Amino acid sequence: MKKTVxxxxxxxxxxxxxxxAAAAEDAEEIPTVYVIGxxxxxxxxxxxxxxYPIEADLGATIKEALLPCLSELAMGMLTxxxxxxxxxxxxxxxxxxxxxxxxxxxxxxxxxxxxxxxxTENFPKKDSGYGVWDYRFWYDWxxxxxxxxxxxxxxxxxxxxxxxxxxxxxxxxxxxxxxxxSYLELxxxxxxxxxxxxxxxxxxxMGIDFMSALFSGDVYxxxxxxxxxxxxxxxxxxxxxxxxxxxxxxxxxxxxRQVQVLGLTGDAFVxxxxxxxxxxxxxxxxxxxxxxxxxxxxxxxxKYEQARDFVFNTDELKKEYTGFIEKADKYYYTVxxxxxxxxxxxxxxxxxxxxxxxxxxxxxxxxxxxxxQGDADTSVFRQxxxxxxxDYNTVFSEDYLAAVAPENRKYISPDLxxxxxxxxxxxxxxxxxxxxxDFFGPLQNVSMEIMRYDMTVESGRLPQxxxxxxxxxDTNGENLIPTxxxxxxxxxxxxxxxxxAMRFITALINLFTKLLKxxxxxxxxxxxxx
Numbered sequence: 001m002k003k004t005v006x007x008x009x010x011x012x013x014x015x016x017x018x019x020x021a022a023a024a025e026d027a028e029e030i031p032t033v034y035v036i037g038x039x040x041x042x043x044x045x046x047x048x049x050x051x052y053p054i055e056a057d058l059g060a061t062i063k064e065a066l067l068p069c070l071s072e073l074a075m076g077m078l079t080x081x082x083x084x085x086x087x088x089x090x091x092x093x094x095x096x097x098x099x100x101x102x103x104x105x106x107x108x109x110x111x112x113x114x115x116x117x118x119x120t121e122n123f124p125k126k127d128s129g130y131g132v133w134d135y136r137f138w139y140d141w142x143x144x145x146x147x148x149x150x151x152x153x154x155x156x157x158x159x160x161x162x163x164x165x166x167x168x169x170x171x172x173x174x175x176x177x178x179x180x181x182s183y184l185e186l187x188x189x190x191x192x193x194x195x196x197x198x199x200x201x202x203x204x205x206m207g208i209d210f211m212s213a214l215f216s217g218d219v220y221x222x223x224x225x226x227x228x229x230x231x232x233x234x235x236x237x238x239x240x241x242x243x244x245x246x247x248x249x250x251x252x253x254x255x256x257r258q259v260q261v262l263g264l265t266g267d268a269f270v271x272x273x274x275x276x277x278x279x280x281x282x283x284x285x286x287x288x289x290x291x292x293x294x295x296x297x298x299x300x301x302x303k304y305e306q307a308r309d310f311v312f313n314t315d316e317l318k319k320e321y322t323g324f325i326e327k328a329d330k331y332y333y334t335v336x337x338x339x340x341x342x343x344x345x346x347x348x349x350x351x352x353x354x355x356x357x358x359x360x361x362x363x364x365x366x367x368x369x370x371x372x373q374g375d376a377d378t379s380v381f382r383q384x385x386x387x388x389x390x391d392y393n394t395v396f397s398e399d400y401l402a403a404v405a406p407e408n409r410k411y412i413s414p415d416l417x418x419x420x421x422x423x424x425x426x427x428x429x430x431x432x433x434x435x436x437x438d439f440f441g442p443l444q445n446v447s448m449e450i451m452r453y454d455m456t457v458e459s460g461r462l463p464q465x466x467x468x469x470x471x472x473x474d475t476n477g478e479n480l481i482p483t484x485x486x487x488x489x490x491x492x493x494x495x496x497x498x499x500x501a502m503r504f505i506t507a508l509i510n511l512f513t514k515l516l517k518x519x520x521x522x523x524x525x526x527x528x529x530x
């Protein structure tokens with residue numbers, strides 16, 4: 001039934017929302033510079049070997065490190081000194097990232113380089129028929145976006161030169177938006193002269209909450225967020241590749257929920273983690289994710305200074321990493337804190353901003369407030385520069401809806417999950433339901449069309465609230481249909497504890513049988529989380 005209704009609605013949308021012919025004649029085609037997101041560019045070492053994506057045998061690494069790490073952890077619990085555990089853990093993990101991380105001044109080291117990089121050569125000389133891929137801006141995603149901004153400026157100049165056009169429009173995907181925000185702040189006059197429109201897809205300009213929790217040491221396991229995460233990734237996806245193991249985990253979750261110990265489990269985890277996080281987390285972060293300045297630009301403004309003091313937690317470290325910290329500070333103090341005011345200023349100068357925010361996925365349950373609505377990486381609030389959202393798997397209360405001013409009720413989503421009236425540019429912010437953070441296909445052509453014809457949410461063919469259906473690789477926008485009403489799926493009612501326990505025992509027996517027959521090979525389908 002759902003599929004039939006979706007197809008019907010899609011057909012209505014396609015045939016009833018064609019752009020006016022007059023608009024098609026009047027609109028000028030403008031070349032698009034597309035700024036890719038982080039991790040979308042492979043990295044090689046000086047010998048030409050791929051070092052990202054990481055190809056290390058993580059299973060073997062964990063197996064080799066398990067016994068010494070557990071020994072040091074036990075010793076730490078006896079002595080209340082976890083430095084030995086931190087060093088042991090780090091000795092296993094750091095080699096995986098040592099060729100990837102930046103040096104202590106925030107520069108590329110060991111001669112590593114990206115597979116693709118922007119150059120002034122090989123730009124197609126086009127005067128029409130521009131596509132989103134024509135002028136793709138490649139860069140080293142490990143660097144600070146404030147360093148990369150100068151290259152983006154040069155790229156814009158080159159595109160204008162080869163096309164003969166006066167202006168370009170820019171699209172930024174996730175971290176690509178941070179690069180654009182840095183360019184807009186540092187080269188404001190250049191942008192006013194040469195940029196007509198800016199579109200952000202799942203922007204991380206204002207940070208990512210779960211990353212901020214890790215960097216600040218403020219890890220919190222919220223029971224509701226954990227339940228949301230388990231519900232989606234255990235029940236709705238094939239995260240566990242082995243059916244027997246999957247059944248075992250599903251039933252165990254049901255039992256824990258029925259005896260109401262998930263909250264206790266979460267508290268126990270946080271209490272245990274807090275014992276040694278001060279020794280372990282800063283050391284591990286400096287030698288992995290926090291060794292990339294790009295990740296520092298994704299720390300939320302509320303957590304940045306706390307995160308900086310947590311990761312570089314001694315005066316000696318602050319002095320040692322002075323150059324690195326200065327670059328991280330530059331994004332925070334110069335770009336992030338001024339991002340919204342700069343966007344307003346540039347809009348007054350004639351640059352149109354368009355924002356595409358995705359939602360209806362559970363957030364990673366590592367921070368207080370992780371029950372928020374998001375796209376599995378970034379919350380609606382962060383992506384949209386301030387939209388209000390009901391928590392994941394809930395809708396706005398009647399009291400909330402009654403308090404919305406009459407002129408703002410048009411900004412409430414039909415599924416009662418999003419209030420766009422509180423975001424920075426509600427008239428140019430669209431919300432796409434059921435499109436994951438990592439997928440952008442249907443937005444590419446649609447956003448270019450929206451920019452070309454200077455659309456708002458009340459004009460053109462794309463309503464403010466749409467739902468993505470079908471194939472994630474769709475690039476025509478035909479898989480975006482108007483969001484209609486609240487979700488049809490009822491909350492799952494768990495089985496009785498006796499029924500769950502019987503299924504758990506059966507799955508456990510099956511698992512041991514597979515182990516004895518050497519037929520069991522547990523692996524995680526990490527694509528399920530993407």
